[in-house]
Amino acid sequence: MNRRFQCWSSCCAIVSLSIDLGAAGPDYDLVIRRGKIVDGSGNPWFHGDVAVKGDRILAIGRVEGDAKRGIDATALVVAPGFIDMHSHSDWTLLEDGNAQSKIRQGVTTEVIGESTSAGPFKGKLKPQTVSVKNESIEIRALRDYFAAVERAGISVNIASYVGEGTVWECVMGTSFERPGRGELQQMKGLVAEAMNDGAFGLSTALMMPPSSLATTDDLIELCKVVREHGGIYSTHMRDEGLGVFDSVEEAVRIGERAGVPVDILHLKIADEKYWGRMKEVVALIEDARRRGVNVQANVYPYTRGNNDLASIIPPWAHEGGRAELLARLRDPQQRKRLKHDIRNGVPGWYNHYTAVGGDWRRMLISADNPYKGLTMDRVIALKSDGKSPTPDPLDVLFDLLIEQNGSVSTVYAHHTEEDMNFALSQSWCSIGSDGSALATEGPLRRGNPHPRSFGTFPRVLGVYVRERGLLRLEDAVRKMTSLNAAKIGIRDRGLLQAGLFADITVFDESRIIDRSTYAEPFQYSEGVEYVIVNGQVVVDKGRHTGARPGRALRHVTDQNSVRPEKH
Incomplete structure (x- = not known):
């Protein structure tokens, strides 16, 4: 037999075998068919199917075989579930685990614990007691909070930092005294304990006490503990106004000296005297990155902030x-x-x-x-x-x-559209709402909240992608998914990829938009059709199913990712 023909025959046999095996196919729980797949990597979209079995993505592309349920995604975008890099839902999720205002935006994971986290509560901070399914649960450590949330049931996943402000108050209480060496060691011990419990890093809000009481050197020492566990330093900087340049330099110094990645929360210039100088702020960050300091940031797509x-x-x-x-x-x-x-x-x-x-x-x-x-x-x-x-x-x-x-x-x-747009357009700048999981009815309809709690992610897609063209669709989705996952070390979410957890958002790119306003904040966004969390459908044709498959994600130290100390 001709060798070329023999080789061709062998290849045909292999292809035939693949087809036979594919036809036998696995028993999928869910197949999303004919969607415009934006996989979270930033690569160009393509048409295809996504198959899910259990809590994992099993296949992407052209999927043959039957499934317990099929979703027709014709004319819809299929993307990884959005990861909210900056959330304050720590306690609202225990009031109502449905996370309505977030899940209806396509958010499947919330990152919580900015400066004040739901643990530890030790020393001078009294333990917190919460009621879960008519049972009182005492929270002393972050692991207790994780257990309480999972027992209550939540529709989204959570990942938490340990809050530097919480750790500080455990040791120092409400005193403004400087900590001694022994007290700083106690703080380092509490950070280590929280990292062992599953915290993804240390977070600060340096504009207000108690977090503001920490010096740069204090934070470097605490972040050295974070480095040992492969975590990240996330910071609401000390001054976003006239001291913004010094504050960026402080964040860079902490990252460089402690050997940890840094994520600056809601990067902005929040004083009218410095408006228009975001290019200078970005230049500081770019200079640090060229030196090998992993400094990144996130923003929300609004020009108003929310504080006390x-x-x-x-x-x-x-x-x-x-x-x-x-x-x-x-x-x-x-x-x-x-x-x-x-x-x-x-x-x-x-x-x-x-x-x-x-x-x-x-x-x-x-x-x-x-x-x-x-x-x-x-x-x-x-x-x-x-x-x-x-x-x-x-x-x-x-x-x-x-x-x-x-x-x-x-x-x-206190800040401008032009500065925010320039920050948002940087490749290392991702999306975080700085909002909470709320609802249009029930106990979580209260006050007059910032619209970011209801509209952040659809606003990016509807205004900054579709209407203004500031971002490509693929880049915007990356900023909401894989970029955030990579920043904090969530390795099995943030991409549509076989073997990863099935957190998926399906939306209509021609219709997605925020509806919440400062005057009328209690309005859900539109255009998110389906949201799948850990393989279960939580939003079905725009409506919450009542499912609560969310999990408390725990950071696990990988010694290969631990960075050497800077001297």
């Missing part, structure tokens, strides 16, 4: 905790000092009041109180009506904080 009204109170007034803050707000002499510091600033303190130019119209009450949804100028006018002489607006705000026990959630209009 108490953030306009300078740090010194927070010493001793909430009761001491309220006492200072009531003291006429302390009020004089507070007014001076708020209007003139304090070195090293990011001041929300000056960041918005002292313009009360750029502050909106988002808390659940009688003034929810009103801008601060309206609140001041209402509370000053009929009073003579007209009170100082800051006195009105101090009184409001006293009435609300020292906390009033507030939305601040």
Whole structure:
């Protein structure tokens, strides 16, 4: 026989064998057919099918054989489930595990634990007790929280940092004293314990106590523990306004000295005096990356942030905790000092009041109180009506904080579309909502929340991909999926790939859009048709099925990923 013909015959036999085996096929639980597959890698889309068995993706491409259920994805995009890199759903998920406002955006994993995490609660922090299925569960460590969430049942997966603020309070309480060597060692021990429990890294919110009490050297020491476990340092920087350049340099220094990757939360310039300088901020990050420091960032697609009204109170007034803050707000002499510091600033303190130019119209009450949804100028006018002489607006705000026990959630209009767009367009900048899992009804419909809790991911796809063309579809999906997974070390999610967990979002790219606004926040986004979490359908034709297959993801140290210490 001719050798070329013999070789060709052998190849035919192999192909035939493959076809025979494929025809026998596995028993799929679910096949999503004829979709426009955007696999999360950033590579060009292609048409094909996705087969799921159990909680895993079994095959992608042209899938033959039967399935228990089929979904026709003609004219729809099939993507990995979105990973929310910056979420505050730690406790709302225990109130309602359906995670409605997130799952309806296509989010299948939420990363929680920014600065204050749901554990540890030890030392000077009392254990937390939660009720789960009529059973009281005491939370002392992060592992207890994970167990509580899984027992309650959740529709999304969670991954958590350990919060530096929580660790600090465990050891130092509400004192503003500097920790001694022994106390810093206690903090390092708590970080190590949390990393062993499954935390993915250490997170800070350095603009407010207690997190702001930590020095750069303190954070380097804590991050050295994180390095030993192959984790990441995630930071809400110390100052996003006039100190933004110093704050970026601090984040870089921590990453470089401790040998850990860094992710900067909601990268922005939040002071009108520095608007338009995002290119300089990005240049600092690019310079660090060229030196081999793994610094990245995330953003949300809005130009307003959300913080507490108490953030306009300078740090010194927070010493001793909430009761001491309220006492200072009531003291006429302390009020004089507070007014001076708020209007003139304090070195090293990011001041929300000056960041918005002292313009009360750029502050909106988002808390659940009688003034929810009103801008601060309206609140001041209402509370000053009929009073003579007209009170100082800051006195009105101090009184409001006293009435609300020292906390009033507030939305601040403090950064620009142009700066946000430039940050978003960087290859290392991903998406995180900085929002919570809420709902349009039930106990999680409260206050006047920032629309990012309902609209972040559809807004990116609807506005910045479809309407404005700032991002390619493939790049936007990568920023929501594999980029976030790679940042924190989730290795088996974030891509559509055989063998990975079946977290999948199916959406209509011609229709996907956010509906939540600052005036009417309680509106779900549109265009997400199906969401699959760990192989189970949670959103079916746009409706929540009630399924709660979510899991608490635990970071596992891989010694091959542990980076050497910098000297």
